[in-house]
Amino acid sequence: MKRIRAEILSVRRLGVYHTLTIVAPEVAERARPGQFLSVAMPPDRVFLLRRHFSIHQASRRGGWAGTLEFAVESQGSGTEWLAEARPHQFLDVIGPLGTAFAYPARLTNCLLVCEGRGGAPISFLAQELRARGKRVDMLIGGETQDHVFKPIEAKRIAQTIRVATADGSMGDRGSVADLLPEMVEATGAQVIYAAGPREMLRRVAGFCVERRIPSQVVVEERMACGMGQCFTCVVPVARKDGSGYDHLRACVEGPVFNPARILWDRWMGEVAEPAPTPPEGFPVVRSWPG
Amino acid sequence: MAGVKPAVVVDLAGVVCPLPVLAASGGLAPGGGATLVDLRRLGGVVTRGLTLGPRRGGPTPRMAETPAGLLSWTGLQNPGVERFLLEDLPRLEQAGVPVVVSIAGSSVEEFLRLVGLLQHRPAIVALEVYLGAPDEERGRGRPFAARLDRAVEVVGAVARMSRLPVFAKLPYLEPDLVETARACVRAGAHGLTMIDGVPGLAVDADRLRPELASPIGLLSGPAIKPIALAAVHRVAQELPDVPIMGVGGVATGRDAVEFLLAGAWAVQVGTAMLVDPAAPVEIARGILAYLKEKQLESPAALRGRLRPPRGAP
Ligand SMILES: Cc1cc2nc3c(=O)[nH]c(=O)nc-3n(C[C@H](O)[C@H](O)[C@H](O)COP(=O)(O)OP(=O)(O)OC[C@H]3O[C@@H](n4cnc5c(N)ncnc54)[C@H](O)[C@@H]3O)c2cc1C
Ligand SMILES: Cc1cc2nc3c(=O)[nH]c(=O)nc-3n(C[C@H](O)[C@H](O)[C@H](O)COP(=O)(O)O)c2cc1C
Ligand code: FES
Numbered sequence: 001m002k003r004i005r006a007e008i009l010s011v012r013r014l015g016v017y018h019t020l021t022i023v024a025p026e027v028a029e030r031a032r033p034g035q036f037l038s039v040a041m042p043p044d045r046v047f048l049l050r051r052h053f054s055i056h057q058a059s060r061r062g063g064w065a066g067t068l069e070f071a072v073e074s075q076g077s078g079t080e081w082l083a084e085a086r087p088h089q090f091l092d093v094i095g096p097l098g099t100a101f102a103y104p105a106r107l108t109n110c111l112l113v114c115e116g117r118g119g120a121p122i123s124f125l126a127q128e129l130r131a132r133g134k135r136v137d138m139l140i141g142g143e144t145q146d147h148v149f150k151p152i153e154a155k156r157i158a159q160t161i162r163v164a165t166a167d168g169s170m171g172d173r174g175s176v177a178d179l180l181p182e183m184v185e186a187t188g189a190q191v192i193y194a195a196g197p198r199e200m201l202r203r204v205a206g207f208c209v210e211r212r213i214p215s216q217v218v219v220e221e222r223m224a225c226g227m228g229q230c231f232t233c234v235v236p237v238a239r240k241d242g243s244g245y246d247h248l249r250a251c252v253e254g255p256v257f258n259p260a261r262i263l264w265d266r267w268m269g270e271v272a273e274p275a276p277t278p279p280e281g282f283p284v285v286r287s288w289p290g
Numbered sequence: 291m292a293g294v295k296p297a298v299v300v301d302l303a304g305v306v307c308p309l310p311v312l313a314a315s316g317g318l319a320p321g322g323g324a325t326l327v328d329l330r331r332l333g334g335v336v337t338r339g340l341t342l343g344p345r346r347g348g349p350t351p352r353m354a355e356t357p358a359g360l361l362s363w364t365g366l367q368n369p370g371v372e373r374f375l376l377e378d379l380p381r382l383e384q385a386g387v388p389v390v391v392s393i394a395g396s397s398v399e400e401f402l403r404l405v406g407l408l409q410h411r412p413a414i415v416a417l418e419v420y421l422g423a424p425d426e427e428r429g430r431g432r433p434f435a436a437r438l439d440r441a442v443e444v445v446g447a448v449a450r451m452s453r454l455p456v457f458a459k460l461p462y463l464e465p466d467l468v469e470t471a472r473a474c475v476r477a478g479a480h481g482l483t484m485i486d487g488v489p490g491l492a493v494d495a496d497r498l499r500p501e502l503a504s505p506i507g508l509l510s511g512p513a514i515k516p517i518a519l520a521a522v523h524r525v526a527q528e529l530p531d532v533p534i535m536g537v538g539g540v541a542t543g544r545d546a547v548e549f550l551l552a553g554a555w556a557v558q559v560g561t562a563m564l565v566d567p568a569a570p571v572e573i574a575r576g577i578l579a580y581l582k583e584k585q586l587e588s589p590a591a592l593r594g595r596l597r598p599p600r601g602a603p
Contacts, residue, residue: 001322001323001325001326003326003566040565040566046357046358047355047357047358048355048358048359048360048511048512048541048561048565049355049360049564049565050565094323094326221350221351222350222351222352222353222354223353224353224355224360224362224564225323225564225565227322227323227326227567228319228321228322228323228324229316229317229318229319229322229323229324229563229564229567230316230353230362230364230564231319231338231347231352231364231367232350232351232352232353232362232364233350233352234347234350234352234364234367235350236349245346246346247346247347247367251322252321252322266349267349267350269349269503
């Protein structure tokens with residue numbers, strides 16, 4: 001983990017995303033697919049916390065050596081500010097953060113599944129798997145065709161790809177999860193990787209458990225610090241020995257998890273549990289401060 | 291101009307910190323972002339609130355950002371005191387930084403058992419009693435601080451048993467802040483840490499839901515600085531001999547100086563460390579620059595030096 005002042009080399013618009021390329025040799029050297037970086041907000045703003053983005057590309061060799069790329073989807077104050085960033089501006093960046101995808105040692109056929117901005121870490125992974133001689137097939141999607149992340153690049157890297165959008169504007173109408181059975185059949189997938197919205201990841205998890213296919217997913221949870229200090233970003237994960245579950249930090253123990261061990265119902269707020277005592281109940285203000 | 295070389299060591303009536311800026315409880319955890327800061331350049335580290343056994347804490351979402359603030363509540367997730375002693379404390383000891391352990395029992399007995407396990411480690415220079423912890427014994431989950439008798443009971447019991455100096459960590463309380471602070475000191479508290487986060491609610495109007503699962507969280511960061519300053523100022527005026535650690539929205543050296551002027555003896559930094567783990571180092575540097583500029587020899591020279599207000603703009 002390094003903290004650096006990184007210059008923006010370029011900002012490109014791709015559908016609903018802005019991809020930023022920054023000069024960050026110390027981070028690029030170490031970055032692996034699945035890991036993320038955090039970007040500080042300008043100090044004079046009313047929003048203070050860092051924003052977190054999956055690493056989409058880390059170039060160690062060639063003309064782009066020492067650069068990193070990440071993709072921003074405007075969601076709110078921080079991402080909107082970043083989408084308007086300009087070349088030669090400097091960003092305060094910390095990375096690489098979190099865990100990375102593991103590469104299979106013997107198994108060869110990998111199916112990569114993503115929706116929306118989940119395409120950013122997945123396409124980085126696709127290249128690294130190809131560089132290790134693995135077969136890569138991809139299922140990519142999003143709400144509309146503008147949300148489908150770099151489909152042309154996916155086509156170039158993957159043996160085969162299938163696309164699905166919620167509105168049917170590109171590929172099949174629906175979720176990429178609908179296409180899992182066919183795609184596994186067609187490609188002989190032995191390992192599945194996924195990134196994207198929780199609902200889709202949950203379906204991938206269910207499918208992989210049922211078919212006993214090893215898998216890994218990148219999750220998103222709201223993060224205040226992104227480096228293990230605040231414990232706001234936790235995910236309920238079953239213990240290996242089956243003795244219950246732990247709240248693991250998505251920024252340190254994740255964001256890559258084995259989806260079979262995530263307690264999806266609980267994480268998605270569908271388990272009614274006795275809420276912990278909220279920090280309320282201080283005496284009401286009765287007198288004016290004086 | 292004759293150069294005064296200010297000293298930065300602060301003496302909290304016996305608890306000596308090499309610098310007047312400490313990591314607040316919840317601001318730093320060993321590993322992770324802590325590797326981005328040289329811990330020897332902190333005045334000390336206050337640990338996250340510890341309980342006897344491990345606590346998993348509540349469900350997510352646990353945070354939301356509000357204007358100049360962080361609203362959060364983890365439900366006191368922590369590894370429990372045993373794992374802290376085994377894994378976290380050795381790392382802090384190795385770094386050679388003074389450690390203040392925050393204890394967050396849910397009953398008087400739990401507090402006392404925590405004290406028993408913590409007092410024989412040389413790196414630990416003080417205990418901080420987290421009075422924002424839910425009182426499950428008598429308070430139906432309301433914080434100890436919400437009832438004067440319970441706050442006094444727990445602080446008194448801890449202070450009687452502890453060989454280490456005890457700081458009571460207080461939220462902003464109306465109208466009983468000064469009274470509670472005084473009662474804690476009478477019960478044996480060596481000093482006070484003020485303030486804890488301020489209760490708050492964030493609402494997602496699109497989804498008609500609260501932003502946090504708890505759903506009320508504690509607000510921290512620059513948004514609460516004036517509230518924390520008011521607390522420090524009011525208590526320091528009444529109890530000038532009691533060491534106060536000021537906390538709440540400190541992000542710059544200037545903020546820290548404001549706390550010292552209001553009567554704090556040292557400051558703690560929470561939220562700003564979540565953005566930049568090395569923030570306390572910069573803040574300490576800022577204090578030093580201010581002291582030089584004003585030709586003062588130590589942070590103590592600033593304490594409570596706030597002048598009476600004047601009419602002019
Ligand atoms: C591991 C990881 C990888 C991510 N990768 C990408 C990516 O490649 N591209 C991309 O566009 N976005 C990515 N995100 C999501 C991105 O971090 C949020 O969309 C962003 O923080 C929202 O900030 P905002 O100011 O626009 O929104 P606001 O709603 O104003 O944010 C308010 C606060 O909540 C936090 N927050 C809100 N939503 C999220 C979220 N989904 N995840 C984490 N923190 C959140 C923010 O950090 C901020 O502190 C990723 C998140 C995680 C955890
Ligand atoms: C994520 C987080 C966790 C915290 N955990 C604790 C805790 O366990 N015990 C405690 O006494 N205070 C805790 N606090 C409160 C801080 O120590 C501090 O009182 C408060 O955040 C105000 O200071 P700040 O504005 O510098 O953050 C926590 C704060 C945050 C943001
Ligand atoms: S975001 Fe702070 S611990 Fe993960």
